[in-house]
Amino acid sequence: MKAYIKGIGNISPQQTWGYNNFLDPPLEYHRNDLMAVEPDYSQWINPQQLRRMSRVIKMGVTSALMALKDAELEKPDAIITGTGYGCVQDTTSFLTKITDFNEQALNPTPFIQSTHNTIGSQIALLLQCHGYNQTYVHGAFSFEHALLDALMSLQENSAQSILVGGVDELTQISHAIHTRFDKYRREVKSTLTLFDAAEAGTVAGEGAAYFVLSGKDDTQTKACIHAVDTLFQPVQETLLAWIESFVRDRINIPFEDIDLVLLGKSGDEKADKQIDLMAKTYFPGASLGVYKHLCGEHSVSSSFALALATEILLSQHIPEPVIHKAVSRPIRNVLIYNPYFYQHHSLIFLTECHDIK
Amino acid sequence: MADLKVQIIEALNLKHLKPEDIGDDQPLFVEGLGLDSIDALELIVLLQQKHNTKIANAQDGPTIFKSVRTMAQYIQDHKSS
Incomplete structure (x- = not known):
């Protein structure tokens, strides 16, 4: 079972797109919530489509487009996404409005986009890709299972090129909930010295990374x-x-x-x-x-x-x-x-x- | 009408527009602002949430949402009801 990586699009709390030297210099944070360094999305997505997308969708779609550009591929045969929490900001917004407006007059956009598979479907709509489209929502195994599906699809020859990625956003609410479970450090002097202090807890993060995979090795292989x-x-x-x-x-x-x-x-x-x-x-x-x-x-x-x-x-x-x-x-x-x-x-x-x- | 334009821009996330870019009688859909059916739903919700105004008959939608002026007129006529 082999899959060759042809292209990568990576949006993370580091400068992992449009860089000159990878992680040089690294971005240092003094807090326990690391937000992604986001590109100018209007350079990648039509403003008319962009206006309805929440942050996680913009990150996912743009990193997918970056991966395709890197692989010099217009359209993959399949799109497979892994996400632990999906479009959690839209879900939060939708649920909050249910209570705020007493179950009346609910905005359609957050509802439509609150499903976990919105990212994969938005990529497909943008590319007019009618092939296999799957989203894995398996907690912290979401990306691994998406990757496993891609590897098996390539092995079975059911696709020649597959766009596979992992996407998750950090929101105020999700951070607050994890904080209540004591998952994160209360104080972070510097993320670059995170391992120096013997303390409990970690720092929260987010990101979107898509990969173009193929079953064939060639000069494009990374x-x-x-x-x-x-x-x-x-x-x-x-x-x-x-x-x-x-x-x-x-x-x-x-x-x-x-x-x-x-x-x-x-x-x-x-x-x-x-x-x-x-x-x-x-x-x-x-x-x-x-x-x-x-x-x-x-x-x-x-x-x-x-x-x-x-x-x-x-x-x-x-x-x-x-x-x-x-x-x-x-x-x-x-x-x-x-x-x-x-x-x-x-x-x-x-x-x-x-x-x- | 200026306030209504601000509300429309906010509700539909039309960040590239300013209130003065939207004409009072400019069509909101298709050839005008280019809004679509999901935007129509958002505008219905806007009327309910911000102006406590419901549209009793769905068939009246195209007339009510023809322009900012027709929306404002509808709000004016139905606000107290």
Whole structure:
């Protein structure tokens, strides 16, 4: 099962579009809610269509258009989206108005756009793409399951090119609810030193990252995705056995051949200790990278990690703010380990353009 | 009518327009402002939420929403009812 990445569009709390040097300099935040750096949407979407789109739809549609432009592709055969919360701002607005106006006179636009699959459908409408269109709303596995669907579709030859992405927005309400569950740090001195302090909690984030995938390798290929897997709420022993089995049986390479592991450390002391221990046990010779201090914790942060891993494979350079431990060796095989609040765990394995070395 | 134009711009998110860009008698739909059926629903809601005015007969819609002036006239005539 292989999928070749042909194009990427990534809107995140970092300058991940229209940059000269990737993550150089990185954007530093002194708060616990990291909002995306948004482009001028009117450069990408017709103003008449733009006026009805909420922020998450604009982010999703624009990152999809960026990915298509990067891949020099006009229209994909299929569009697959993963989103944990969908158009949560429109949903909030719709529900608030139900109570505000006593179930009378409800605005149609937030209602129409409050469904989770609005992003995928807006992309299809804009591209006039009548192919397979699917949205996965599987919590923090949403992007992984979208990716899995794309990989299987390519394997079955039911599509030649697939636009697959992860989108989630951070809203005042969603941030407030998570804050009540003590998910986020109360004070953040600097996101760039998030891992220095031994504290509980993380920082919230948001983003939209779309990828154009194809089953064929050519000069346009940026990286190759080999496998993706997920595991929900395991005990520590099961988690370690699952990681071991993924490397040994699924991707079938020696542990020492993995050159870089992108670790989804979030700044939460308890979870990060376990992640560090796992990395030390299984990947003592590999470079280690971190990314959640850059994009924040959100349901589809693995899509940010996939874009980051691709960039590293292409440039053979690990940006300074990503380095957790650097080992001087070529980067051919990258493993992304993305835990979400240490409940949802996912692994994505990708390599440079061609077969595993 | 100036206030109504501000409300229309806000309700329909017509950020590229200023109140003075909308003529009092300019058609709101198709060849005028280019509004569509979802906008018509938003305008009905605007009348209810901001002016406490309901449209009793849906067939009157095209006449009421012909222009800002016809909308203002309808609000004026029906506000107390």
